[in-house]
Amino acid sequence: MTEFLHYLTLPYLLDGILFTLRLTAMGFVGGMILGLFLAAMQLTRFRALTWVARAYVTLYRGTPLILQLVFVFSVLPRAGIVLSPLVAGGVALALNEAVFFAEIFRSGIKGVDPGQVAAGRALGLRPALLMRRVVAPQALRSMVPSLGSEAVTTMKNSALASIIAVPELTLRTQQLASATFDYFEIYFATAVMYLVLTAALTLIQLAVERALDLDRPARASLRTWASRLGRPATGVPAAPAEPDPRRVPDRTDSGLGSVARLTQADPPPRSFGQALIEAYGLRKSYGENEVLRGIDLQVREGEVIALLGPSGSGKSTLLRCINHLEGLDGGAVLVGGTSIGYGDRGGELVERHVAKQRVDAGVGMVFQQFNLFHHLTARENVAAPLRWVHGWSREDAAARADELLAQVGMAHRADALPRHMSGGQQQRVGIARALASNPRVLLLDEPTSALDPELVAEVLGVIQGLARQGGLTMIIATHQLRFAREVADRVVFMAGGVVVEQGTAEQVIGDPQVEATRRFVRAMDSAEV
Amino acid sequence: MLTTKSTRTAGLATGALAALLALTACSSSEPKAAAEAAFPELAASAACVELREKNPDLVGATKTNALNPHTPGYEVVNPENPDEFIGFDIDLGDAIGDCLGFDVDYLPVGFSELVPTVASGQADWIVSNLYATEERAHGGVDFISYSKVFDGILVAAGNPKGVTGIDTSLCGTTVALNKGYVEVPLVEAMIPECEAAGLKAPTVSLFDSSADCVQAILSGRADAYMNDINTVKGYIAEHPQDLDSAETVMLDYEIGIGVLQGEHEFRDAVQAALVEIQGSGLQAELATKWSLDENALAEPAVLSVG
Numbered sequence: 001m002t003e004f005l006h007y008l009t010l011p012y013l014l015d016g017i018l019f020t021l022r023l024t025a026m027g028f029v030g031g032m033i034l035g036l037f038l039a040a041m042q043l044t045r046f047r048a049l050t051w052v053a054r055a056y057v058t059l060y061r062g063t064p065l066i067l068q069l070v071f072v073f074s075v076l077p078r079a080g081i082v083l084s085p086l087v088a089g090g091v092a093l094a095l096n097e098a099v100f101f102a103e104i105f106r107s108g109i110k111g112v113d114p115g116q117v118a119a120g121r122a123l124g125l126r127p128a129l130l131m132r133r134v135v136a137p138q139a140l141r142s143m144v145p146s147l148g149s150e151a152v153t154t155m156k157n158s159a160l161a162s163i164i165a166v167p168e169l170t171l172r173t174q175q176l177a178s179a180t181f182d183y184f185e186i187y188f189a190t191a192v193m194y195l196v197l198t199a200a201l202t203l204i205q206l207a208v209e210r211a212l213d214l215d216r217p218a219r220a221s222l223r224t225w226a227s228r229l230g231r232p233a234t235g236v237p238a239a240p241a242e243p244d245p246r247r248v249p250d251r252t253d254s255g256l257g258s259v260a261r262l263t264q265a266d267p268p269p270r271s272f273g274q275a276l277i278e279a280y281g282l283r284k285s286y287g288e289n290e291v292l293r294g295i296d297l298q299v300r301e302g303e304v305i306a307l308l309g310p311s312g313s314g315k316s317t318l319l320r321c322i323n324h325l326e327g328l329d330g331g332a333v334l335v336g337g338t339s340i341g342y343g344d345r346g347g348e349l350v351e352r353h354v355a356k357q358r359v360d361a362g363v364g365m366v367f368q369q370f371n372l373f374h375h376l377t378a379r380e381n382v383a384a385p386l387r388w389v390h391g392w393s394r395e396d397a398a399a400r401a402d403e404l405l406a407q408v409g410m411a412h413r414a415d416a417l418p419r420h421m422s423g424g425q426q427q428r429v430g431i432a433r434a435l436a437s438n439p440r441v442l443l444l445d446e447p448t449s450a451l452d453p454e455l456v457a458e459v460l461g462v463i464q465g466l467a468r469q470g471g472l473t474m475i476i477a478t479h480q481l482r483f484a485r486e487v488a489d490r491v492v493f494m495a496g497g498v499v500v501e502q503g504t505a506e507q508v509i510g511d512p513q514v515e516a517t518r519r520f521v522r523a524m525d526s527a528e529v
Numbered sequence: 530m531l532t533t534k535s536t537r538t539a540g541l542a543t544g545a546l547a548a549l550l551a552l553t554a555c556s557s558s559e560p561k562a563a564a565e566a567a568f569p570e571l572a573a574s575a576a577c578v579e580l581r582e583k584n585p586d587l588v589g590a591t592k593t594n595a596l597n598p599h600t601p602g603y604e605v606v607n608p609e610n611p612d613e614f615i616g617f618d619i620d621l622g623d624a625i626g627d628c629l630g631f632d633v634d635y636l637p638v639g640f641s642e643l644v645p646t647v648a649s650g651q652a653d654w655i656v657s658n659l660y661a662t663e664e665r666a667h668g669g670v671d672f673i674s675y676s677k678v679f680d681g682i683l684v685a686a687g688n689p690k691g692v693t694g695i696d697t698s699l700c701g702t703t704v705a706l707n708k709g710y711v712e713v714p715l716v717e718a719m720i721p722e723c724e725a726a727g728l729k730a731p732t733v734s735l736f737d738s739s740a741d742c743v744q745a746i747l748s749g750r751a752d753a754y755m756n757d758i759n760t761v762k763g764y765i766a767e768h769p770q771d772l773d774s775a776e777t778v779m780l781d782y783e784i785g786i787g788v789l790q791g792e793h794e795f796r797d798a799v800q801a802a803l804v805e806i807q808g809s810g811l812q813a814e815l816a817t818k819w820s821l822d823e824n825a826l827a828e829p830a831v832l833s834v835g
Contacts, residue, residue: 012611074642077649085636085651163639165595165646172611175598175637178740179605181767 003182007189012176016169017193023089023158023168028151030094035101042106053102060099066160068092073164089161089168097154104146108139118325119371123385123433124359126352133388137375141212148205152198159194169193214375214417272489273301276336276441276473277322283330284317291317293497294331299475301440304467306488306505307477310520313494315477316368319443322475323363324354335361335441359389361441364434368446370426372418378405378429379414382436390437404432408462424455428462435466442466444476456480463487481509481524493517567620568627568811576805577628584798588630594622595652597640599707599738600756601763602819603658617819621675622656624811625786628802639737641709644668647789654788654799658757660711661785661832671792672785672832673800675812677825680712681761682775683746683754690752692775695719700728705742705751708735711782712755739764747771759821783827790835803829 007013041053060068072083072092083091112135120130162171173190177183210216275298282295291314299305307315320326322333324341327348332339340357343349349357372381382401386392392400405411408428418426427447434442444463448456460483466472467487478484484491484505491508493501495516501508512518571577581588598604598614607613614635626633636652643659646652648669659665661672684692692698695715700723704716713733720730734751736742743764745751754761758777765772786803788796806812807826816822 010611012606070642070645073651074645074649077651082650163642165636165638165642165651167637171637172606174738174740175606176608176611178599178738179601179611180608181740183740183744 003185004189007176007182007186008192010176010189013169013172013190013193016167016172017197019086019166019168020155020158020170020197022086023093023161023166024151024155026087026090027093027097027154027158030090031097031101031150031154032147034094034098035105038098038102039105039109042102043109057099057102060096065092065096065157066163068096069160069164085161085165085167089158089164089166092164093154093157093161096157097150100150100153101147104143104150105139108143108146109135111142112138113371113374115367115369115371116373118320119365119367119373121325121351121355122323122358122363122365122367124355124389124437125385126355128352129388133384134373138373141214141375144205144209144212148202148208151201151205155198155201156194272303275299276301276303277333277475279318279322279331279333281331282318282321282328282333284314284321284326285329291497292321295494295497295499297492297499299441299473301473302471303473304487304489305475306484306491307475307494308479308481308484308491308508308520309494310516314497315494316445318494319365319445319475319477322441322443323358323361323365325365335363355389359437362437362439364437364439364442366427366430366434366442366444366447368449370418370423370430370450372426372429372433374418377415377417378410378421378432381418381429382433385433386436400436401432404435405429407435407465408432409458422455423451424458427451427459431459431462431466439472441473441475444474444478446477446479448478448480479524481521485509493520495520568624571624571806571809571811572627572630574628574805574809577802580628580798580801580805581630584629584794587795587798590631591634592626592631592654593634593636593652594657595636595638595643595646595655596657597643598635598637598657599640599740600658600760601739602759602821603757604656617815617821618656618658620815620818621806621812622654624806624815625656625799625802628805629798640707644670644787647787650789653795654786656786658784659787660780660782661787662711662782663832663834665787666790666832666834669790669835670787671790671796671835672787673796673803674783674785674827674830674832675803675807676784677827678780678782678784679758679823679825680755680778680780681758682778683743683756683761683764684752684773684775685746685749686771686773688773688775692753694776694778695755697723697726697728699723699731699753700726701731702752703732703734703750705734705736705745705754707739707742707756708737710756711780715780716755743768743772758823759819762822763820777823783830785832790833796831796833800829800831 038053038056041049042057044050069089069092072095073085073088076083076088116134116138117130120134125134158168159170161168162174165171169190173186177186180186277297277299279295279297282292283290284292295314295318307318309315317326321328322335322340327341338357338361340361340363341349341354372378373384376384379398379401382404383392383397386397386400387394402411402414405414408431410425410428410432413421413425418429421429431447447463448459451459460480463474463476464483464487467474476484476488488505490502491505492499493508493512493514493516501512501514501517508517509521512521596604596614596618598606600616602616604614604616604618607615614637622633636646638646643655643657644665645668647655655670660678661674666672682692682694684690690698690702692702695712697719699716699719706713706716713735716731716733723730734745736745739756739760742751742754742756746754747768753775755778758774761774765774786799788799807829812826
């Protein structure tokens with residue numbers, strides 16, 4: 001036992017720890033930096049880069065670290081690259097760890113919900129900004145446990161550098177064991193040292209996890225706490241104390257139902273401006289599956305269009321083609337005269353230019369799955385894009401966010417994270433976010449389809465309020481016939497990738513001319529009644 | 530809130546970077562030689578004075594010795610001060626350095642890395658109880674021999690398997706050996722002989738260091754271990770209850786100092802210094818100092834395949 005304690009406190013071994021730490025640091029930081037490049041190369045659309053990165057990953061993941069160490073130490077000098085043992089060890093560790101970091105980064109990035117990217121693109125974020133502000137912060141949180149575990153692996157792997165003369169802990173242990181015959185005492189002492197070091201790494205990992213935890217109580221404001229305490233459960237939306245005046249009447253409101261018929265004639269006849277959205281012969285396929293087969297559609301400024309049609313009729317795809325979340329396979333679509341995604345000569349632009357076109361054209365988008373940025377509060381979801389994309393000051397953006405959250409009845413949840421809101425609440429924030437930059441066009445992609453039936457009304461109420469205000473051009477893909485009747489100036493019915501019928505709600509829903517429309521209206525009516 | 534977060538992230542990053550810089554900026558603390566100008570008499574000898582005049586480039590230089598410090602008596606870290614190396618080879622290297630006027634420092638590597646380390650220019654020479662063989666010379670070094678080789682066979686007390694040498698008495702046994710040692714092919718050569726005699730072939734268990742091999746004998750994982758007889762005797766002295774020596778085997782090798790192939794000036798200077806060290810009786814003195822009873826001088830000869 002005294003021997004064990006002697007070795008546990010032996011300066012010779014403790015000095016070895018310094019080398020172990022230096023190797024670990026070089027392997028971890030160097031591996032992380034190189035891993036970032038490798039991950040980026042594999043995620044880019046340049047095939048050659050991807051193949052180079054893949055080849056590197058295959059080579060380094062497929063050969064033992066001990067051979068890689070010997071290679072850097074003994075073979076590189078033949079090519080004129082002579083590194084000191086410590087640097088050679090650090091470099092070899094970094095080259096090896098890079099592969100594993102690259103895979104951690106890749107899985108972290110791929111694990112971020114694609115809806116987050118779609119929402120960011122629709123808001124006009126350039127790819128780099130989107131990565132830095134939306135994807136990376138979310139990916140990082142999911143990667144911390146793997147990164148911590150990789151740090152421990154790096155530290156343990158550093159022991160292999162003993163064979164290339166780095167005087168780290170393991171090498172010193174072996175040398176001492178050879179010299180003293182106190183074989184077990186020395187190895188036990190070293191094991192304890194490694195254990196302490198790796199435990200420290202684990203503690204750092206846990207601290208980082210805690211620092212990045214969005215739910216960490218220390219970071220929540222008093223206001224959030226108060227609002228949390230005042231609510232029985234976060235998942236269930238509490239009904240507002242007073243009925244929301246913007247709420248659309250639906251069949252849950254007894255006594256209203258079919259008598260309260262609101263159409264484009266109420267308020268009195270609206271006037272529309274010039275054509276704002278023009279689609280000509282729009283075509284889009286996913287592989288063999290042709291989703292849009294030549295769509296022609298004109299939408300005038302201020303007009304509210306309800307886009308109806310069975311599932312798979314191409315409604316969502318049409319909306320995503322308008323602001324170039326999806327590229328076109330044929331035809332053209334103009335927003336205020338601009339063909340988003342394409343240059344003057346018709347060539348497809350790179351995403352960072354498309355982002356600017358989206359901002360200039362003023363197209364906002366509301367998604368079926370809400371796609372609020374998971375790591376930001378309701379207020380930040382609205383305010384942050386104003387700062388990032390439109391250069392607003394922090395104060396102005398926050399004020400605008402509060403104003404819009406109040407408008408959609410979400411002021412009381414401004415500090416809440418999306419995961420603590422109901423679907424209906426998230427969608428209302430989603431609408432506020434889409435409205436924040438004063439878009440000319442709002443595209444709403446089945447905004448209530450992912451909601452529980454009792455939450456549909458609160459969202460429809462908000463949209464109806466916008467329609468009544470007038471001025472904002474909207475295209476709403478929906479299955480809600482009643483809602484379409486109430487808000488739409490024009491109903492466009494799609495089936496099989498083409499527009500089969502369009503006109504006022506009375507014409508298309510009340511008196512459909514085409515069999516496909518009739519079938520759909522019958523099915524929807526029977527579902528609603 | 531965002532400011533706090535990004536400040537914290539920036540703080541974490543800066544801290545990590547600073548720590549990394551601090552760690553990599555630390556001065557390297559390579560082990561230093563135990564003896565400094567330990568052999569003034571030798572250095573003052575006429576032969577050495579002449580050698581220094583003949584090789585002015587070596588005077589004041591530092592020559593890095595690649596060594597595998599796992600052989601007590603020859604080269605290990607000093608248990609009292611593990612930042613030093615001690616042993617016969619360390620003293621011999623210092624003596625050569627004193628004679629030729631250069632300093633010695635050390636690069637401890639795995640046994641199989643000894644030759645590649647010199648061949649790749651990471652170290653200048655090997656004074657590490659390395660047997661001079663043609664195969665090793667093909668790795669890119671020339672050898673200057675200085676001792677004959679006597680191997681001892683370490684067995685458990687009482688030699689329960691009746692090992693009598695590198696012969697058919699090894700059939701069916703497990704032999705612990707250091708990775709890369711010359712005994713490995715010698716024992717492996719017994720495999721066909723055992724099979725021809727209708728006996729079970731010996732199993733070779735390879736380890737990184739001598740201490741690991743000795744542990745294999747102590748724990749019963751191996752039946753025999755071969756190394757320099759003086760080293761074997763050292764282990765028996767440490768564990769007299771548990772270990773025995775079975776036999777001393779004279780191997781057809783000599784122990785040599787390795788230098789980079791083609792560095793004839795350095796090689797010839799080392800050879801000349803060794804002649805003086807042997808002639809003055811210093812090598813025998815050092816062997817006695819380190820209790821290497823079976824150390825038989827070998828006339829310094831060059832083994833080169835280059």
